[in-house]
Amino acid sequence: MKKAICLCLTFLLSLTFTGCREKYEKFTDYSFDYFDTATSIIGFEKDESVFKANCEKIKAKLGEYHKLYTIYSRYDGVNNLYSINTAHTPLEVDGKITEMLQFSKEMYDLTGGKVNVAMGSVLSIWHNYRTQGIDNPLEARLPDMDILREAAKHTDIKGLEIKGNTVSLTDPESRLDVGAIAKGYATEQIALWMEKEGITGYLLNVGGNIRTVGNRPDGKKWQIGLENPNGEESKKYSEYLELTDSAIVTSGSYQRFYTVQGKEYHHIIDPETLMPAKGYKMVSVINPSSAVADALSTALFCMDLNDGKKFVESLENTEVLWITEDGKKHYSKNFKDYIK
Amino acid sequence: MKSRFKNDIMLVSIILVVALILFLFFKFSLKTGDMVVISINGETAFKLPLNTDTEKTVKSELGENVILIKGGIAQIISADCRDKICVHHEAISKSGETIVCLPHKLVVVINGEEET
Numbered sequence: 001m002k003k004a005i006c007l008c009l010t011f012l013l014s015l016t017f018t019g020c021r022e023k024y025e026k027f028t029d030y031s032f033d034y035f036d037t038a039t040s041i042i043g044f045e046k047d048e049s050v051f052k053a054n055c056e057k058i059k060a061k062l063g064e065y066h067k068l069y070t071i072y073s074r075y076d077g078v079n080n081l082y083s084i085n086t087a088h089t090p091l092e093v094d095g096k097i098t099e100m101l102q103f104s105k106e107m108y109d110l111t112g113g114k115v116n117v118a119m120g121s122v123l124s125i126w127h128n129y130r131t132q133g134i135d136n137p138l139e140a141r142l143p144d145m146d147i148l149r150e151a152a153k154h155t156d157i158k159g160l161e162i163k164g165n166t167v168s169l170t171d172p173e174s175r176l177d178v179g180a181i182a183k184g185y186a187t188e189q190i191a192l193w194m195e196k197e198g199i200t201g202y203l204l205n206v207g208g209n210i211r212t213v214g215n216r217p218d219g220k221k222w223q224i225g226l227e228n229p230n231g232e233e234s235k236k237y238s239e240y241l242e243l244t245d246s247a248i249v250t251s252g253s254y255q256r257f258y259t260v261q262g263k264e265y266h267h268i269i270d271p272e273t274l275m276p277a278k279g280y281k282m283v284s285v286i287n288p289s290s291a292v293a294d295a296l297s298t299a300l301f302c303m304d305l306n307d308g309k310k311f312v313e314s315l316e317n318t319e320v321l322w323i324t325e326d327g328k329k330h331y332s333k334n335f336k337d338y339i340k
Numbered sequence: 341m342k343s344r345f346k347n348d349i350m351l352v353s354i355i356l357v358v359a360l361i362l363f364l365f366f367k368f369s370l371k372t373g374d375m376v377v378i379s380i381n382g383e384t385a386f387k388l389p390l391n392t393d394t395e396k397t398v399k400s401e402l403g404e405n406v407i408l409i410k411g412g413i414a415q416i417i418s419a420d421c422r423d424k425i426c427v428h429h430e431a432i433s434k435s436g437e438t439i440v441c442l443p444h445k446l447v448v449v450i451n452g453e454e455e456t
């Protein structure tokens with residue numbers, strides 16, 4: 001009997017104390033070195049050192065893509081987007097660039113030109129005015145429409161020629177800007193690599209480009225809270241979603257903007273009006289690929305709601321939440337299946 | 341013999357009660373142990389309990405943010421960053437919710453039992 005009690009005691013105590021051992025733990029890593037935004041990596045591992053080692057590998061890849069895709073700086077020994085924009089001659093580049101640019105052309109065709117990586121000449125004007133306006137709010141100004149129209153003459157996507165690994169811009173005034181695609185494309189490529197390497201049970205969030213990689217080992221689904229741009233104190237998150245092996249990308253007018261005479265001007269520029277696209281506070285796109293979701297969220301931001309809804313219905317595996325400027329939510333057909 | 345059996349029963353009951361108390365204690369302490377974790381450039385700088393009202397000024401070479409924890413919610417009430425997006429961000433209280441100040445590479449996150 002004594003023995004039985006001892007066993008019972010050991011068993012109960014072990015239940016109480018080791019309930020947490022050998023279990024997967026959730027770890028998070030924040031970094032700020034890639035794509036001029038905040039990156040968070042969430043992963044479930046039993047051992048923190050495994051998580052850290054995986055994060056280092058993931059961040060090395062992010063660094064590599066960032067160096068290749070940036071239009072803002074030159075790196076020694078690397079032909080990147082900045083090099084293409086300043087070369088004025090055909091340039092041999094890494095396959096990661098040509099594949100991304102090829103994908104960009106596909107997205108241009110798919111969205112009827114609403115996502116155009118050859119719009120750099122226009123976007124760089126807005127970028128400069130925005131940066132100056134943020135640094136010096138009292139002198140914040142809007143770019144002149146004449147200057148924008150002049151720049152818009154040099155945004156023909158056909159001027160972007162890709163032959164093998166050689167890229168050229170046939171119009172010397174033309175510039176690439178991959179801001180609407182590069183983050184999502186890089187995130188997707190890294191997620192695919194992780195799946196191949198067996199690094200699963202992770203969630204990547206590169207500046208709002210969210211991609212889940214594998215399931216959580218605790219059997220729960222990934223939960224993603226979409227921020228409510230309406231700012232209602234009572235209901236901060238506009239939606240809680242559950243995703244599996246999928247991406248969600250949000251384009252929002254509140255993410256990057258500047259203020260001119262009390263009015264906010266955000267960073268998503270409509271290729272037709274050459275002005276910040278009107279109509280939405282945010283557009284969130286669910287698609288298995290974060291590259292596609294990223295491109296579509298920008299494109300849909302520049303389409304009116306009816307056109308956008310029709311467009312989404314023509315696509316496979318794509319669900320969308322639009323929040324219009326009046327704060328109303330609009331859903332694509334099966335978006336609600338993802339709401340928790 | 342009979343009293344020994346009784347004693348054994350007693351002992352088992354005590355063990356069960358103790359185990360139950362320990363179990364509840366762990367559950368309880370986890371549930372109420374939500375922390376506000378502030379990190380700068382990926383490194384944890386401060387961990388503050390969400391259930392204790394406090395105001396914390398976080399300085400780094402990039403700048404300064406003032407974080408207010410009051411009534412179980414946390415928010416950035418002022419900052420000298422250039423875009424002030426962090427100051428405009430809603431207060432947070434649920435596990436997994438974050439406020440990011442991009443120019444200062446600062447993240448405020450609620451860490452607790454049920455995560456996002």
Ligand SMILES: [Zn+2]
Nearest residue numbers: 419421426441
């Ligand atoms: Zn800030």
